[in-house]
Amino acid sequence: ASDDGEGGRASPLRVDSDSLQRQIDELASFSDSPAPSVTRVLYSDKDVQARRYIKGIMKQLGLSVREDAVGNIFGRWVGSEAELGAVATGSHVDAIPFSGKYDGVVGVLGALEAISVLQRSGFQPKRSLEVIMFTSEEPTRFGISCLGSRLMAGSEELVQSLKRTVDNHNVSFVDAADSAGYKIHPEDLHNVFLNQDAYFAFIELHIEQGPILEKEGIPIGIVTAIAAPASIKVEFEGNGGHAGAVLMPARNDAGLAAAELALAVEKHVLESGSIDTVGTVGILQLHPGAINSIPSKSHLEIDVRDIDEKRRNDVIEKVHKSAIDISKTRRVDLLEFKIINQDPPALSDKSVINAMEFAAKQLGLEYKLMISRAYHDSLFMARISPMGMIFIPCYKGYSHKPEEYASQEDMANGVQMLALTMAKLSLE
Amino acid sequence: ASDDGEGGRASPLRVDSDSLQRQIDELASFSDSPAPSVTRVLYSDKDVQARRYIKGIMKQLGLSVREDAVGNIFGRWVGSEAELGAVATGSHVDAIPFSGKYDGVVGVLGALEAISVLQRSGFQPKRSLEVIMFTSEEPTRFGISCLGSRLMAGSEELVQSLKRTVDNHNVSFVDAADSAGYKIHPEDLHNVFLNQDAYFAFIELHIEQGPILEKEGIPIGIVTAIAAPASIKVEFEGNGGHAGAVLMPARNDAGLAAAELALAVEKHVLESGSIDTVGTVGILQLHPGAINSIPSKSHLEIDVRDIDEKRRNDVIEKVHKSAIDISKTRRVDLLEFKIINQDPPALSDKSVINAMEFAAKQLGLEYKLMISRAYHDSLFMARISPMGMIFIPCYKGYSHKPEEYASQEDMANGVQMLALTMAKLSLE
Ligand SMILES: [Mn+2]
Ligand SMILES: [Mn+2]
Ligand SMILES: [Mn+2]
Ligand SMILES: [Mn+2]
Structure with a gap:
């Protein structure tokens, strides 16, 4: 009993x-x-x-x-x-x-x-x-x-x-x-x-x-x-276009920008060196979302947590820098990088x-x-x-x-x- | 007129x-x-x-x-x-x-x-x-x-x-x-x-x-x-879990597997060396799709085209190999890698x-x-x-x-x- x-x-x-x-x-x-x-x-x-x-x-x-x-x-x-x-x-x-x-x-x-x-x-x-x-x-x-x-x-x-x-x-x-x-x-x-x-x-x-x-x-x-949890919304925008007709060098694919950022979140979290730092991309959406369309927009929601507030905020800063770098390399616009909450x-x-x-x-x-x-x-x-x-x-x-x-x-x-x-x- | x-x-x-x-x-x-x-x-x-x-x-x-x-x-x-x-x-x-x-x-x-x-x-x-x-x-x-x-x-x-x-x-x-x-x-x-x-x-x-x-x-x-167009559906599955509680080494994130595969598609297409080879991930969906949940499933739809059928099929083979490699490295299951059509x-x-x-x-x-x-x-x-x-x-x-x-x-x-x-x- x-x-x-x-x-x-x-x-x-x-x-x-x-x-x-x-x-x-x-x-x-x-x-x-x-x-x-x-x-x-x-x-x-x-x-x-x-x-x-x-x-x-x-x-x-x-x-x-x-x-x-x-x-x-x-x-x-x-x-x-x-x-x-x-x-x-x-x-x-x-x-x-x-x-x-x-x-x-x-x-x-x-x-x-x-x-x-x-x-x-x-x-x-x-x-x-x-x-x-x-x-x-x-x-x-x-x-x-x-x-x-x-x-x-x-x-x-x-x-x-x-x-x-x-x-x-x-x-x-x-x-x-x-x-x-x-x-x-x-x-x-x-x-x-x-x-x-x-x-x-x-x-x-x-x-x-x-x-x-x-x-x-x-x-x-x-x-x-x-x-201490923090959450971030990110939006990338590119030109989209037809998946057959737009050749690779002419593309600025918002979906690939999102994929790179998701992997960058993981990288920055692991680089913190602390087992207590975690980061997750739980939401990643592509627009228009058709197999024969290059994504013209992508939307990510990112969750970063740590028991150390400063270490968590350092990760967020690095993720922000990556988002900016990716938008330059891939010639997509970083429409939004919004910290929704960043609680102590x-x-x-x-x-x-x-x-x-x-x-x-x-x-x-x-x-x-x-x-x-x-x-x-x-x-x-x-x-x-x-x-x-x-x-x-x-x-x-x-x-x-x-x-x-x-x-x-x-x-x-x-x-x-x-x-x-x-x-x-x-x-x- | x-x-x-x-x-x-x-x-x-x-x-x-x-x-x-x-x-x-x-x-x-x-x-x-x-x-x-x-x-x-x-x-x-x-x-x-x-x-x-x-x-x-x-x-x-x-x-x-x-x-x-x-x-x-x-x-x-x-x-x-x-x-x-x-x-x-x-x-x-x-x-x-x-x-x-x-x-x-x-x-x-x-x-x-x-x-x-x-x-x-x-x-x-x-x-x-x-x-x-x-x-x-x-x-x-x-x-x-x-x-x-x-x-x-x-x-x-x-x-x-x-x-x-x-x-x-x-x-x-x-x-x-x-x-x-x-x-x-x-x-x-x-x-x-x-x-x-x-x-x-x-x-x-x-x-x-x-x-x-x-x-x-x-x-x-x-x-x-x-x-010649080809289209492929891919599904990865991992354990998912809470975005705060599951530490990074314990994760097998199906969303990050999808992000890696999307970037691999781009890489293999560019490696073909031909301007006529194109590849696109137009659909990438995460399950359950919540900011505080590690993705337990991901679904991708991939479009690959070329005017040369053999060169296109070589890209598809490389993408398949990448999907298998990623599933091993990230300890996720590759539930599906299905070629929907592969027209001449x-x-x-x-x-x-x-x-x-x-x-x-x-x-x-x-x-x-x-x-x-x-x-x-x-x-x-x-x-x-x-x-x-x-x-x-x-x-x-x-x-x-x-x-x-x-x-x-x-x-x-x-x-x-x-x-x-x-x-x-x-x-x-
Ligand atoms: Mn059409
Ligand atoms: Mn048409
Ligand atoms: Mn809960
Ligand atoms: Mn609860």
Whole structure:
């Protein structure tokens, strides 16, 4: 039974991991791509179904439920000293195209199970406990990652850009929200901002999305810092033309410029010399996209991350220089080289790390202090609250694809860790 | 007036080039992308509108109109010796996404104007004259170029593949044809085949799609051979994963494999040492296509052409070897390397070249004997009929993009050439 800690010590925190697995599987059925893949994009019908599902569980647990203007969902178990800052947890349930069912979801359904565990154990919170389902952690639809938490953390820049943001089908953010049942008036967006004293602590439970815990056989990761992500959009333009008729010396092929830049991203990342630097070209599109047409335009989206902000920014500068060089050599125009976001890294708070280490020891769970290379809503929650994260192992480190998997035992350990950490902080 | 040949000799063949331009502009309005671009894909609503428009002009000219099972449209001016093989001309009106309004269209509307010119001049054909609008010269929808002419030329292989071919939205060829009003029974496809004696000659009028005639100031090109096209589909597959969490040494990025192969195509083409070898990656798609996901799959479509079949096939072999090498180096699977078509080049028939040269001299038009580097329905008509092609200059050699342009004067010269060549062959 997964509710027995290692070392044979019985714990009063009995996780119903079968129920948790059932909920994960049920949520995965709200998908726009066939199982085992999951596709759940912001404000789509499936996203709306998932939101209804999460609110349903919150209500079953007797939590008081509220939603803000953009659809961040809050379920609160009011503590005996309700005027104190709450202890919050949460994650996301949106899923990029053809991904898996654990990313984000473990941190939402697992958090609700942690509340349920505490309720069943007879625990009475002093500080209120709150579960948050964040809107659009993934950048899929509007190119903005951690939309909900970024806004909660008070980004005025985001308020302004949301007023004019459109998706790839030219649907505005406001219209998309409306179709999901959120009627947004421009002044509402500021109401999403949270005060610095709203939360005493924020803890996110998440699969590692990397192979380390599984490889080392350690059940729990305690995150000390979140790597700093940056994303860049690039557009090249050339003359295009007929694939048969335009001879090679007369070409300025925007597609080959994009191919060169993609390989240059890899080269500059590897040249950083650090294992912690990663760079990815996840999007590369050609226009017009016909076999007998030389590409006249290309569009790339590049993701660069590091735990060292300066080293990451050096890579971005080199990629920019390569884009300029390629545009000269291939006589294509560099129409755009736009840094969409370039966030600083975040450190976990010592007080939250202490609480997590205390919980791990209480539960007899071995743990590893580690870095999060993927970013999370916690990156933005750290701006307004002491923050910490709990990682659990996942199969081969797979994430963002259908093979993503975490065992019931590992999830139960994570839920126990989260429950005990929250309980401890609630009483401080 | 464009109906005066060079050298000041008056000609009885008076081309109404304003009317021709009006028709070209009107046809361009049937498009799924905004002007000045044209997008007209096989069996789409716009394609159906264009078909109706062409049949309308044929009927106005008193031609007897027939359509075959896949929608090749024939308008015949019956000659005094109707039992003889006819003299045919024609081209296509389908247009790849975001292309221009002259490719193909000049050879259909120009052919109808040539018929009109001959009618107005009082000419009486002995052999029947026939204008053909071919179905789907462009491979856009089903990946099959020159679908209509390839089938007319008797490809049993194409009959079999059309029964199971689907487009990118999984719509079958048969269902797509049905939606455009062509109900195809499998046995009908063989009825599209034409006999070897159906035509005494076939001549296609087309913009050059290259810069030579414009640069040299020569109004007419007489095509002696059509370069041999080949097209290839390639799929790579890797493990994908999260763009933040999977470290660089653990990656096998299918997108970077595609980028390397695209650059390898260019390298092998340039290494052939011949100006006549061209290679293009017009399609490069990544899956899942999210900024924070390492591509787990990539799909490329490659076009390689040459006037020398062996040299072209050598390039294809080298590209295949590169694909295998890249898959090994990057530890991705080469799921597919499929040669979709690998057609032999075609030579124009001496008798048709003679008739075209005679017409040019009669009209006082300077001409150049040249190669067609783009392929055309003529490539397949050459399998069942003596074939020839007439080229006219186009602006900067542009084609397959909105800037594609041919002057009214150059089109009028082309129409006169076509009319006189057909008239001469009709009386042989
Ligand atoms: Mn994710
Ligand atoms: Mn996540
Ligand atoms: Mn074309
Ligand atoms: Mn054409």
